[in-house]
Amino acid sequence: MSFLKEFKEFAMRGNVMDLAVGVIIGAAFGKIVSSLVADVIMPPLGMLLGGVDFTSLKLTLAPPIDGMKGATLNYGNFIQAMVDFIIVAFAIFMMVKGLNTLKRRMEPPAQDAPPPVPADVALLTEIRDLLRARQA
Template sequence: MSFVKEFKEFAMRGNVMDMAVGVVIGGAFGKIVSSLVGDVIMPVVGVLTGGVDFTDLKITLKDAVGEAAAVTINYGTFIQTIVDFLIIAFCIFIVIKGINKLKREEPKVPEAPAAPAEDVVLLTEIRDLLKNK
Protein backbone atom coordinates (compact mmCIF):
# COMPACT_ATOMS: atom_id res chain seq x y z
CA MET A 1 0.00 0.00 0.00
CA SER A 2 1.45 3.36 -0.96
CA PHE A 3 2.11 6.07 1.60
CA VAL A 4 -0.37 8.48 -0.01
CA LYS A 5 -3.13 5.88 -0.15
CA GLU A 6 -2.51 4.89 3.47
CA PHE A 7 -2.60 8.55 4.56
CA LYS A 8 -5.83 9.16 2.64
CA GLU A 9 -7.41 6.12 4.28
CA PHE A 10 -6.31 7.38 7.70
CA ALA A 11 -7.49 10.95 7.14
CA MET A 12 -10.91 9.92 5.86
CA ARG A 13 -11.61 7.56 8.73
CA GLY A 14 -14.80 8.51 10.60
CA ASN A 15 -13.14 9.05 13.98
CA VAL A 16 -10.54 11.40 12.55
CA MET A 17 -13.16 13.54 10.84
CA ASP A 18 -15.30 13.63 14.00
CA MET A 19 -12.27 14.67 16.02
CA ALA A 20 -11.40 17.41 13.52
CA VAL A 21 -14.92 18.80 13.71
CA GLY A 22 -14.74 18.62 17.51
CA VAL A 23 -11.47 20.54 17.59
CA VAL A 24 -12.81 23.31 15.33
CA ILE A 25 -16.06 23.63 17.27
CA GLY A 26 -14.13 23.42 20.54
CA GLY A 27 -11.90 26.31 19.46
CA ALA A 28 -14.91 28.44 18.56
CA PHE A 29 -16.65 27.47 21.82
CA GLY A 30 -13.47 28.36 23.72
CA LYS A 31 -13.58 31.87 22.25
CA ILE A 32 -17.22 32.23 23.31
CA VAL A 33 -16.47 31.09 26.86
CA SER A 34 -13.37 33.31 27.08
CA SER A 35 -15.44 36.29 25.98
CA LEU A 36 -18.14 35.41 28.52
CA VAL A 37 -15.55 35.23 31.29
CA GLY A 38 -13.48 38.27 30.26
CA ASP A 39 -16.26 40.60 29.11
CA VAL A 40 -19.24 39.62 31.27
CA ILE A 41 -18.24 37.76 34.43
CA MET A 42 -14.85 39.27 35.35
CA PRO A 43 -16.13 42.88 35.39
CA VAL A 44 -18.80 41.78 37.88
CA VAL A 45 -16.17 39.93 39.95
CA GLY A 46 -13.98 43.05 39.79
CA VAL A 47 -16.80 45.20 41.17
CA LEU A 48 -17.56 42.67 43.92
CA THR A 49 -13.90 42.44 44.98
CA GLY A 50 -13.37 46.20 44.89
CA GLY A 51 -11.32 46.18 41.70
CA VAL A 52 -8.60 43.88 43.03
CA ASP A 53 -6.35 42.76 40.20
CA PHE A 54 -4.55 39.61 41.24
CA THR A 55 -2.03 39.91 38.43
CA ASP A 56 -0.26 42.73 40.30
CA LEU A 57 0.57 40.48 43.27
CA LYS A 58 4.19 39.34 43.27
CA ILE A 59 7.21 38.72 45.45
CA THR A 60 10.39 40.48 44.38
CA LEU A 61 13.44 38.28 44.81
CA LYS A 62 15.91 40.70 43.25
CA ASP A 63 15.35 44.33 42.33
CA ALA A 64 16.07 45.63 38.86
CA VAL A 65 19.70 46.56 38.33
CA GLY A 66 20.53 48.69 35.32
CA GLU A 67 19.26 46.94 32.19
CA ALA A 68 18.45 43.69 34.03
CA ALA A 69 14.79 43.27 34.93
CA ALA A 70 13.68 42.49 38.45
CA VAL A 71 13.36 38.82 39.40
CA THR A 72 9.87 38.20 40.74
CA ILE A 73 7.52 35.37 41.63
CA ASN A 74 4.22 36.39 40.04
CA TYR A 75 1.84 34.42 42.23
CA GLY A 76 -0.98 36.85 41.43
CA THR A 77 -0.98 35.79 37.79
CA PHE A 78 -1.21 32.18 38.94
CA ILE A 79 -4.18 33.02 41.21
CA GLN A 80 -5.86 34.89 38.35
CA THR A 81 -5.36 31.90 36.04
CA ILE A 82 -6.93 29.59 38.63
CA VAL A 83 -9.92 31.93 39.05
CA ASP A 84 -10.33 32.11 35.26
CA PHE A 85 -10.16 28.31 35.03
CA LEU A 86 -12.78 27.83 37.74
CA ILE A 87 -15.15 30.29 36.07
CA ILE A 88 -14.63 28.71 32.64
CA ALA A 89 -15.09 25.20 34.07
CA PHE A 90 -18.31 26.29 35.79
CA CYS A 91 -19.64 27.87 32.57
CA ILE A 92 -18.87 24.74 30.57
CA PHE A 93 -20.51 22.62 33.29
CA ILE A 94 -23.69 24.71 33.07
CA VAL A 95 -23.74 24.52 29.26
CA ILE A 96 -23.17 20.75 29.23
CA LYS A 97 -25.81 20.28 31.92
CA GLY A 98 -28.28 22.25 29.77
CA ILE A 99 -27.43 20.24 26.66
CA ASN A 100 -27.86 16.97 28.55
CA LYS A 101 -31.22 18.16 29.86
CA LEU A 102 -32.36 18.90 26.30
CA LYS A 103 -31.09 15.54 25.05
CA ARG A 104 -32.73 13.56 27.85
CA GLU A 105 -35.45 11.39 26.42
CA GLU A 106 -38.73 10.56 28.06
CA PRO A 107 -38.57 7.21 29.81
CA LYS A 108 -39.96 4.54 27.55
CA VAL A 109 -43.07 2.79 28.80
CA PRO A 110 -42.59 -0.94 28.52
CA GLU A 111 -44.76 -2.34 25.79
CA ALA A 112 -47.41 -4.89 26.68
CA PRO A 113 -46.44 -8.38 25.64
CA ALA A 114 -47.72 -9.35 22.23
CA ALA A 115 -50.81 -11.52 22.17
CA PRO A 116 -49.99 -15.21 21.75
CA ALA A 117 -50.50 -16.79 18.37
CA GLU A 118 -53.83 -18.49 17.60
CA ASP A 119 -52.41 -22.00 17.72
CA VAL A 120 -50.88 -21.32 21.16
CA VAL A 121 -54.25 -20.03 22.44
CA LEU A 122 -55.99 -23.14 21.03
CA LEU A 123 -53.44 -25.47 22.62
CA THR A 124 -53.79 -23.66 25.96
CA GLU A 125 -57.59 -24.09 25.85
CA ILE A 126 -57.22 -27.79 25.05
CA ARG A 127 -54.76 -28.20 27.94
CA ASP A 128 -57.12 -26.44 30.34
CA LEU A 129 -60.06 -28.62 29.20
CA LEU A 130 -58.02 -31.77 29.71
CA LYS A 131 -56.99 -30.65 33.21
CA ASN A 132 -60.63 -30.08 34.21
CA LYS A 133 -61.74 -33.64 33.22
Protein backbone atom coordinates (compact mmCIF):
# COMPACT_ATOMS: atom_id res chain seq x y z
CA MET A 1 0.00 0.00 0.00
CA SER A 2 1.44 3.36 -0.96
CA PHE A 3 2.15 6.03 1.63
CA LEU A 4 -0.34 8.48 0.10
CA LYS A 5 -3.12 5.89 -0.04
CA GLU A 6 -2.52 4.93 3.59
CA PHE A 7 -2.52 8.60 4.63
CA LYS A 8 -5.79 9.19 2.72
CA GLU A 9 -7.45 6.28 4.54
CA PHE A 10 -6.23 7.64 7.87
CA ALA A 11 -7.39 11.19 7.16
CA MET A 12 -10.81 10.12 5.91
CA ARG A 13 -11.69 8.01 8.94
CA GLY A 14 -14.80 9.18 10.73
CA ASN A 15 -13.05 9.83 14.04
CA VAL A 16 -10.33 11.97 12.47
CA MET A 17 -12.86 14.05 10.55
CA ASP A 18 -15.00 14.45 13.68
CA LEU A 19 -11.94 15.58 15.61
CA ALA A 20 -11.02 18.10 12.91
CA VAL A 21 -14.54 19.55 12.92
CA GLY A 22 -14.47 19.69 16.73
CA VAL A 23 -11.15 21.54 16.76
CA ILE A 24 -12.36 24.09 14.19
CA ILE A 25 -15.64 24.69 16.01
CA GLY A 26 -13.79 24.84 19.33
CA ALA A 27 -11.45 27.52 18.01
CA ALA A 28 -14.38 29.58 16.76
CA PHE A 29 -16.19 29.09 20.06
CA GLY A 30 -13.07 30.20 21.91
CA LYS A 31 -13.00 33.44 19.90
CA ILE A 32 -16.66 34.07 20.68
CA VAL A 33 -16.08 33.49 24.39
CA SER A 34 -12.99 35.71 24.37
CA SER A 35 -15.01 38.50 22.80
CA LEU A 36 -17.85 37.94 25.27
CA VAL A 37 -15.45 38.21 28.19
CA ALA A 38 -13.37 41.12 26.85
CA ASP A 39 -16.21 43.18 25.38
CA VAL A 40 -19.29 42.33 27.45
CA ILE A 41 -18.39 40.90 30.87
CA MET A 42 -15.15 42.62 31.89
CA PRO A 43 -16.13 46.28 31.19
CA PRO A 44 -19.13 46.26 33.59
CA LEU A 45 -17.12 44.22 36.10
CA GLY A 46 -14.30 46.76 35.89
CA MET A 47 -16.82 49.58 36.29
CA LEU A 48 -18.27 47.94 39.39
CA LEU A 49 -14.74 47.66 40.82
CA GLY A 50 -14.06 51.37 40.36
CA GLY A 51 -13.31 51.79 36.66
CA VAL A 52 -10.60 49.11 36.41
CA ASP A 53 -9.53 47.98 32.93
CA PHE A 54 -8.31 44.45 33.53
CA THR A 55 -6.14 44.31 30.41
CA SER A 56 -4.10 47.27 31.65
CA LEU A 57 -3.38 45.76 35.07
CA LYS A 58 0.33 45.02 35.28
CA LEU A 59 3.23 45.09 37.64
CA THR A 60 6.38 46.79 36.34
CA LEU A 61 9.42 44.64 37.05
CA ALA A 62 11.96 46.82 35.21
CA PRO A 63 11.33 50.29 33.74
CA PRO A 64 12.04 50.99 30.06
CA ILE A 65 15.69 51.83 29.45
CA ASP A 66 17.14 53.56 26.36
CA GLY A 67 14.04 53.03 24.21
CA MET A 68 13.80 49.33 25.07
CA LYS A 69 10.55 47.97 26.39
CA GLY A 70 10.39 47.46 30.15
CA ALA A 71 9.62 44.15 31.80
CA THR A 72 6.06 43.86 33.11
CA LEU A 73 3.99 41.16 34.74
CA ASN A 74 0.60 41.44 32.96
CA TYR A 75 -1.67 39.84 35.55
CA GLY A 76 -4.75 41.61 34.12
CA ASN A 77 -4.48 39.54 30.95
CA PHE A 78 -4.16 36.45 33.12
CA ILE A 79 -7.37 37.33 35.01
CA GLN A 80 -9.16 37.79 31.69
CA ALA A 81 -7.84 34.45 30.40
CA MET A 82 -9.04 32.75 33.61
CA VAL A 83 -12.55 34.16 33.11
CA ASP A 84 -12.42 32.95 29.48
CA PHE A 85 -11.44 29.48 30.67
CA ILE A 86 -14.16 29.31 33.32
CA ILE A 87 -16.84 30.28 30.81
CA VAL A 88 -15.60 27.79 28.20
CA ALA A 89 -15.30 25.01 30.81
CA PHE A 90 -18.82 25.73 32.08
CA ALA A 91 -20.26 25.74 28.55
CA ILE A 92 -18.56 22.44 27.72
CA PHE A 93 -19.73 20.95 31.02
CA MET A 94 -23.32 21.96 30.26
CA MET A 95 -23.07 20.53 26.73
CA VAL A 96 -21.66 17.20 27.94
CA LYS A 97 -24.23 17.05 30.73
CA GLY A 98 -27.02 17.61 28.20
CA LEU A 99 -25.65 14.97 25.86
CA ASN A 100 -25.35 12.45 28.71
CA THR A 101 -28.94 13.15 29.76
CA LEU A 102 -30.14 12.69 26.19
CA LYS A 103 -28.12 9.48 25.86
CA ARG A 104 -29.62 8.06 29.07
CA ARG A 105 -33.14 8.82 27.82
CA MET A 106 -32.49 7.04 24.55
CA GLU A 107 -31.02 3.88 26.13
CA PRO A 108 -33.45 1.08 26.89
CA PRO A 109 -34.00 0.52 30.59
CA ALA A 110 -31.52 -1.93 32.05
CA GLN A 111 -32.77 -5.29 33.21
CA ASP A 112 -32.75 -5.50 36.98
CA ALA A 113 -30.13 -7.94 38.19
CA PRO A 114 -31.23 -10.37 40.86
CA PRO A 115 -30.35 -9.14 44.34
CA PRO A 116 -27.21 -10.67 45.84
CA VAL A 117 -27.70 -13.71 48.05
CA PRO A 118 -27.16 -12.91 51.74
CA ALA A 119 -24.11 -14.56 53.31
CA ASP A 120 -26.10 -16.72 55.74
CA VAL A 121 -28.31 -18.09 52.96
CA ALA A 122 -25.24 -18.86 50.83
CA LEU A 123 -23.65 -20.69 53.76
CA LEU A 124 -26.80 -22.75 54.40
CA THR A 125 -27.03 -23.62 50.71
CA GLU A 126 -23.42 -24.81 50.75
CA ILE A 127 -24.06 -26.96 53.85
CA ARG A 128 -27.13 -28.46 52.20
CA ASP A 129 -25.18 -29.32 49.07
CA LEU A 130 -22.40 -30.96 51.15
CA LEU A 131 -24.93 -33.07 53.05
CA ARG A 132 -26.53 -34.21 49.81
CA ALA A 133 -23.12 -35.12 48.41
CA ARG A 134 -22.40 -37.24 51.52
CA GLN A 135 -25.66 -39.14 51.24
CA ALA A 136 -25.08 -39.98 47.58
